[in-house]
Amino acid sequence: MTTTSYSSMLNAGIGMIDATRTMLNLWQPGMSGVDLYKAALESGLFPNITARRLQNFIKECFGPRYLVNKGGPSKILKTIESTFSSREFNQLLFIYTCRESRILNDFVRDVYWGAYSSGRETISNEDALLFVIRANQDGKTVKPWSEITLSKVAGYLTASCADFGLLENGQRSIRKILPFRIESRLGILLAYDLHFSGHGDNSVLSHSDWGLFGLDRSDVLNELKQLALKGWFIIQSAGDVTRIGWQYQSMEEVIDALNKR
Incomplete structure (x- = not known):
């Protein structure tokens, strides 16, 4: 179930699919977000992630997406992680992410599939920015976002789509649309x-x-x-x-x- 208002917290999960896999291996049924954070710090498995970013990752990304419903998503992800392909696994991460993030959910439907069905080859951060500006004007955010936040969230949307295989990866403001079919x-x-x-x-x-x-x-x-x-x-x-x-x-x-x- 997606949240009712748009959130700017997508950035906590960008580029963190490998970290998500590692976190799933650490997580055990019954663990809270706080328990998981302590286990992650003690594990030494995240040497390139600061303690603050690790905490934000669990609080703003991993927890809301995968620890809801008594950890139901994490239980499923753990059981398929070793047998599903990366593409299959990432598509399930994508579903759970869009269930939690209304802004990404709507962006994929309105902008990505709109562009795909009209035969376009690329989606730009400018396209994403126009989507975010309209959402802001339509009152879909809890409070009005600043120009800086609008621009950042636009980048978060295209980067998230790249993480999940809808758009070309890499640091760029215009990304190629990739074929995206459910496995x-x-x-x-x-x-x-x-x-x-x-x-x-x-x-x-x-x-x-x-x-x-x-x-x-x-x-x-x-x-x-x-x-x-x-x-x-x-x-x-x-x-x-x-x-x-x-x-x-x-x-x-x-x-x-x-x-x-």
Whole structure:
């Protein structure tokens, strides 16, 4: 669930995917953010990160994204970390990040996919800045942001998209748009995650998380039909009503099956 107002705290997670993996290895169920910070300091595994940045990383990035719901996201990430590809793993990080960050969520939908669908080849910090300025004017921030903050957040948005593979990486103000398609195992994981979160079958198909990958309801249905051919679901569709036969009874069963394929 994304927060209701736009936040400027995306910077705490930029360039920190490797650190996220390391932090997940340190984290154990029941650990709070404070416990994790102490463990991280004592581990010596972050020699190039200052204590202050490490604390900010846990408080503003790792905690809100991966320690919510009693650490549910971290539990899933830990169980797939060794068997999923980097692309698959990073896509799951992307989903959790966009669930927490409304500004990145909206930027991906409005700017990235808008540019992609119109055939553009690049997105610039200027594009991001215009998006942030409009959001500021529309009252989507808790309080008006200064010009400096607006500019910084614009850079955070494009850098975050680069981290997750939507845009070209590197220090640049104009980035190439990269093809971004949901991986099959991520589609399975996301569908079951939504199902076990209490969504009905048609709600699963139309959930906003799919839009992060440029998919609408009909796209999702087609994706799941393809996956059904491999035994992950049973799909019965008539008109606007679709029923899904879920083949696994818990997220643990799903992940175990995914890890074996």
